Amino acid sequence: MTHIFNLDQIKKVLPTLDIVKDLEEGFIAYSRGQVVVPPVGELSFEDPPGDTHIKYGYIKGDDYYVIKIASGFYDNPKINLSSNSGLMLLFSQKTGLPASILLDEGFLTDVRTAVAGEICAKYLAPKDIYRIGVFGTGVQARMQVEYLKSVTDCKDIIVWGRNRSGLDAYQRDMQEIGYAVQTTQNAKEVAESCNMIVTATPAKNPLLHAGQIRKGTHITAMGSDTLEKQELDPKILQTADIVVADSIEQCLLRGEIHKALEAGLLNKKDIFELGNVIIDKELQRTSADQTTVADLTGVAVQDAQIAKAVYEALR
Amino acid sequence: MTHIFNLDQIKKVLPTLDIVKDLEEGFIAYSRGQVVVPPVGELSFEDPPGDTHIKYGYIKGDDYYVIKIASGFYDNPKINLSSNSGLMLLFSQKTGLPASILLDEGFLTDVRTAVAGEICAKYLAPKDIYRIGVFGTGVQARMQVEYLKSVTDCKDIIVWGRNRSGLDAYQRDMQEIGYAVQTTQNAKEVAESCNMIVTATPAKNPLLHAGQIRKGTHITAMGSDTLEKQELDPKILQTADIVVADSIEQCLLRGEIHKALEAGLLNKKDIFELGNVIIDKELQRTSADQTTVADLTGVAVQDAQIAKAVYEALR
Known part of the structure; x- marks a missing residue:
């Protein structure tokens, strides 16, 4: 049955x-x-x-x-x-x-995607998160933040969105469940004030640039899951201390890592897979000033x- | 809902x-x-x-x-x-x-596969079927015959199988629903006494050979649906008057047509697709002495x- x-x-x-x-x-x-x-x-x-x-x-x-x-x-x-x-x-x-x-x-699918973000933050985010930056105002832009509660007590968010109504709805909904939310349409403002960033948009061109990121920031890029989508300047991956893929095989073909490899700014040997990061302390964050990037494409x-x-x- | x-x-x-x-x-x-x-x-x-x-x-x-x-x-x-x-x-x-x-x-899936065989027989089988030859004793070896009832009144079957117990069960079950069933382990005996043949086995080597087939026979080959499986000598397809595929695209890659193309005994231009046969009388059987073959691989x-x-x- x-x-x-x-x-x-x-x-x-x-x-x-x-x-x-x-x-x-x-x-x-x-x-x-x-x-x-x-x-x-x-x-x-x-x-x-x-x-x-x-x-x-x-x-x-x-x-x-x-x-x-x-x-x-x-x-x-x-x-x-x-x-x-x-x-x-x-x-x-x-x-x-x-x-x-x-x-x-x-x-x-929403839950397992948000939990994957939680796991990335567990092993890669700085211990002391002072502000969470969010790109996007949709379901994952909310759930990725909510699922960070096991990793950080931080309730201070700055959110970037393409349109005003999306930002207003996000601010209202997240404030209702206890977050302090600032909205912005300026990506630089997010990068400069946060050390934990989640990108959750369907963007096809980089929203965040290498020079903007603060040293010690962790970024979980979960929006880009196709050949075309891209949220991060590939130089961010080039200069990061640790770059992690949920699936190296999938990330060779889609997402941020794919774009950085294509641009010749990343070597395959410098990508670590999440399953290995979980079991190997040497692949996890070891100091507050490391910059880390996790690229999630979703695995069956x-x-x-x-x-x-x-x-x-x-x- | x-x-x-x-x-x-x-x-x-x-x-x-x-x-x-x-x-x-x-x-x-x-x-x-x-x-x-x-x-x-x-x-x-x-x-x-x-x-x-x-x-x-x-x-x-x-x-x-x-x-x-x-x-x-x-x-x-x-x-x-x-x-x-x-x-x-x-x-x-x-x-x-x-x-x-x-x-x-x-x-x-069983029904839509049997009905595809019925449709092939409707447009390609000789008008006067005097005996139905069956290769195989499984579900499709039964259903392909039962679904011919809209095409022919013939209730006379000869069935080929690899083992005695399968043949006995087939004979018993089909006789119970009104068929006269002879069993054999000699493929030649099937070919020589029938002008409608269904092959429904997982064979990986030809069971039926070109010289054995009577002029005017229609064969529906539905067992072979992978790269390796094969039930018919490719020369049967070479000498047939009409060769039909349920999907030309799929048959290029799997089944009898694939094997005949690979052997260089068939040209792609001599294969007609079932959907075209249904709407074009010129692609259907037009005389009692034509030999015809339909190769079914199953289409979504x-x-x-x-x-x-x-x-x-x-x-």
């Missing part, structure tokens, strides 16, 4: 789970070569514009394999629907039978781990 | 539907270039051995797109489970939201069409 769960059920069980631990184990298995992750399947639509990604894979010898379907249909807000939706499917590695369908509406093992944890708690 | 249906519900509604018409429309749209079908996603497992295929696509401008997951875990019968399982997911092309999940356990548009028809009847 296939167990089917909806978003309310999933949201209820999530706070009881240790997703940081599950994702860390997933990233470690991935970096050890114990994870099978074929290339992402893609479908594009023109009218209305939308795209769907199919991410799938498994940890060898685990109980389940996972297929995750996530879509973005960008005109949905015009009819009062969220742009993003999706679901996760768990199948037995022993029989192929579908064990569970999690009708999470894309929520678990994150989906496998969060889906498995949620299913096992709900079944 | 996502509507979820199980196998019983699906089986109940299926007889009320005109799947031949739906698949014909699908094949026509495919041959007209109106269908988006990305490469098949694949996962392989070693212990126990299994594989999972993800087929997905859509007819441009249609209401839905479809993602179909089908797996084969070959040790399942040892624990009294079917080797094959799977499900189909329908999503809105307008919003990306999941409209329906059909928990069909692989049944709709079949999944899209059958899933849509079932969902619209059930919702």
Whole structure:
């Protein structure tokens, strides 16, 4: 029998789970070569514009394999629907039978993405974060900050956005849950006042430049996950003390690291993979003046781990 | 809301539907270039051995797109489970939201595959079929014959199989539903007594040879759907009057046509696509002495069409 769960059920069980631990184990298995992750399947639509990604894979010898379907249909807000939706499917590695369908509406993808940011900050952010800079005003611009609460008590945010209404909504919503929020349309102002920065935009040209960054800053760049998208000046990666990828294989092809390699400003040997950073103290931040960058593109093992944890708690 | 249906519900509604018409429309749209079908996603497992295929696509401008997951875990019968399982997911092309999940356990894949064979026979088989030859004793060896009932009244079968117990079970089961069944382990005996042949095995070497085939025979080769599998001597395709592929693009890479092209015994220009055969009488059989071959590899548009028809009847 296939167990089917909806978003309310999933949201209820999530706070009881240790997703940081599950994702860390997933990233470690991935970096050890114990994870099978074929290339992402893609479908594009023109009218209305939308795209769907199919991410799938498994940890060898685990109980389940996972297929995750996530879509973005960008005109949905015009009819009062969220742009993003999706679901996760768990199948037995022993029989192929579908064990569970999690009708999470894309929520678990948001969570596993935010938790990946949390894990990066855990090992790479400076101990004393005095202000958090955020680029973008969408779901991840909020969740990435909220999931930092296990890493820092800092509640002081400066947020950069392209338009006024987005900034106002972000400020209002985040102040409601206890943050002090300054808004800006000047990236330099963010860089100069923060030592922890999250970029969470779909930008196709650098928003942040090398000269602007303060020494000792950690940046988690999670917006750029395609060949075209880019949020950081590649010189930031060139001059950083530590550059980390969630998946080196994926980051060679998409995101900030891809852009820096393409520009000849980064060597493949200077990129470390998150799963290795988690288990090796020498790859983590060791002093307050190191500048660090983590580039997240999203790996199917994150989906496998969060889906498995949620299913096992709900079944 | 996502509507979820199980196998019983699906089986109940299926007889009320005109799947031949739906698949014909699908094949026509495919041959007209109106269908988006990305490469098949694949996962392989070693212990126990299994594989999972993800087929997905859509007819441009249609209401839905479809993602179909089908797996084969070959040790399942040892624990009294079917080797094959799977499900189909329908999503809105307008919003990306999941409209329906059909928990069909692989049944709709079996049906759409058998109906594709029926469509091939409708346009390519001789009018007067005096005996049906079958290679293989599995699910498709049965369903391909049963779905010929709209094309021919012939109930006389000769079946070839690798082992005695499979042949005995096939004979018993098919006789129970009204067929006269002779069994054999000699392929020549099949070829010499039939003018309609279905090959439905996972063979990796030719079972049928060119000299054995009677003039005027139609062959539907549906077993070979990978790079390695092969059921027909490529000379059969070389000497056939009409060679048809469900998808020329796929048949260049897998199945009988792939093998014949590789052997230099067939030209790409001599292959016709099923969707074009359906709409063009000149590509169909025109006389009793033509020898014809249809090579089926399975196209995602079949999944899209059958899933849509079932969902619209059930919702």
